[in-house]
Amino acid sequence: MPPLLKLDDVYAQYITRYGTVYAVNGVSLEIGEGEILGIVGESGCGKSTLARVMMMNVKPPLHLVRGRVLLQGVELNRLPRDRLKREVWGKQVSLVPQSVMNALNPTMRVRDIIRDFVKVHNPELDDDEVYSMARDRFEELGLDIRALDLYPFELSGGMRQRVAIAIATLLNPKLLIADEPTSALDVSTQKVVLKLLKRLWNEGIVKSIVFITHDIAVVRQIATRIAVMYAGKIVEVGPLEEVIFKPLHPYTELLISSILTPEPEVKKRGLVEIRGAPPDLRTPPRGCPFAERCPYATDRCRREEPRPVVIGSRLIYCHLRGGGAA
Numbered sequence: 001m002p003p004l005l006k007l008d009d010v011y012a013q014y015i016t017r018y019g020t021v022y023a024v025n026g027v028s029l030e031i032g033e034g035e036i037l038g039i040v041g042e043s044g045c046g047k048s049t050l051a052r053v054m055m056m057n058v059k060p061p062l063h064l065v066r067g068r069v070l071l072q073g074v075e076l077n078r079l080p081r082d083r084l085k086r087e088v089w090g091k092q093v094s095l096v097p098q099s100v101m102n103a104l105n106p107t108m109r110v111r112d113i114i115r116d117f118v119k120v121h122n123p124e125l126d127d128d129e130v131y132s133m134a135r136d137r138f139e140e141l142g143l144d145i146r147a148l149d150l151y152p153f154e155l156s157g158g159m160r161q162r163v164a165i166a167i168a169t170l171l172n173p174k175l176l177i178a179d180e181p182t183s184a185l186d187v188s189t190q191k192v193v194l195k196l197l198k199r200l201w202n203e204g205i206v207k208s209i210v211f212i213t214h215d216i217a218v219v220r221q222i223a224t225r226i227a228v229m230y231a232g233k234i235v236e237v238g239p240l241e242e243v244i245f246k247p248l249h250p251y252t253e254l255l256i257s258s259i260l261t262p263e264p265e266v267k268k269r270g271l272v273e274i275r276g277a278p279p280d281l282r283t284p285p286r287g288c289p290f291a292e293r294c295p296y297a298t299d300r301c302r303r304e305e306p307r308p309v310v311i312g313s314r315l316i317y318c319h320l321r322g323g324g325a326a
């Protein structure tokens with residue numbers, strides 16, 4: 001069975017008159033049916049861009065300059081935008097974007113936002129049918145149906161996020177991509193949002209989830225597998241517990257040691273601050289992208305880009321682990 005989604009050597013760039021931003025640089029990744037993949041990395045490392053690429057919602061200034069995006073074997077990168085809109089987005093893959101407030105039209109009540117969303121795919125449904133579908137789903141997910149009659153700004157942050165997730169999954173897409181769904185929320189509201197995502201997954205409303213965050217402590221509560229991103233590249237991918245308890249890439253190690261609310265097991269290893277900042281993606285470095293900040297970097301790291309190394313069920317891009325020249 002092919003993976004649900006497969007990225008094959010993907011390069012995506014923002015090409016502007018001020019220059020080119022190399023936001024995604026050679027990412028290959030598979031998302032299997034039934035998994036929750038957490039994507040973590042510092043701000044500006046290309047996570048949201050990767051989310052757009054995953055559903056091929058790529059429009060200028062963003063360009064897919066190389067690689068393929070396959071959804072159950074179908075090359076999304078070959079489909080025109082109107083077909084993606086009609087046949088793929090919302091129905092097969094849905095994205096809850098990073099700024100939910102922008103995603104929900106502030107001048108429309110939730111029920112009208114839902115009506116417009118559903119009718120793109122099911123123009124034959126009348127308004128009452130759409131509303132009853134929305135009511136059923138809200139009830140199924142434990143959301144207050146009174147929210148349907150409100151405007152987005154009348155909802156609390158957590159409720160707004162949950163409503164956005166409920167709308168995005170109304171048509172039972174196989175894959176849900178949630179971009180920083182908990183970042184603006186306090187810890188107890190974060191838990192409510194995580195619970196909703198798990199419920200969608202447990203009940204099979206969605207088959208797989210991509211959960212994007214800069215917060216390892218949050219991803220730990222939901223993901224089954226984790227991909228660590230740095231400077232537009234994936235540096236390590238593997239099963240959640242393995243990556244958290246035995247990180248193999250120096251960046252993963254530092255990222256885990258630097259989290260603000262470490263788990264007791266991690267705390268024992270001590271808190272470290274990652275010095276420096278990620279590279280400017282207008283001029284990405286040669287060699288390993290992390291070399292400049294890596295405590296173990298050698299000349300080779302600065303010169304040669306590491307190739308992926310398979311260790312058990314993990315993939316690591318690091319010369320220390322034996323990654324040869326690309």
Ligand SMILES: Nc1ncnc2c1ncn2[C@@H]1O[C@H](COP(=O)(O)OP(=O)(O)OP(=O)(O)O)[C@@H](O)[C@H]1O
Binds near residue numbers: 014046048050281
């Ligand atoms: N519309 C745009 N035009 C030009 N550059 C952009 C645009 N959007 C993002 N970028 C740049 O692309 C790079 C990757 O950004 P992206 O938003 O994907 O990162 P991110 O990991 O999601 O960050 P954050 O954690 O802050 O959300 C950054 O250098 C960013 O400045």
Ligand SMILES: [Mg+2]
Binds near residue numbers: 047048049098179180
């Ligand atoms: Mg982002």
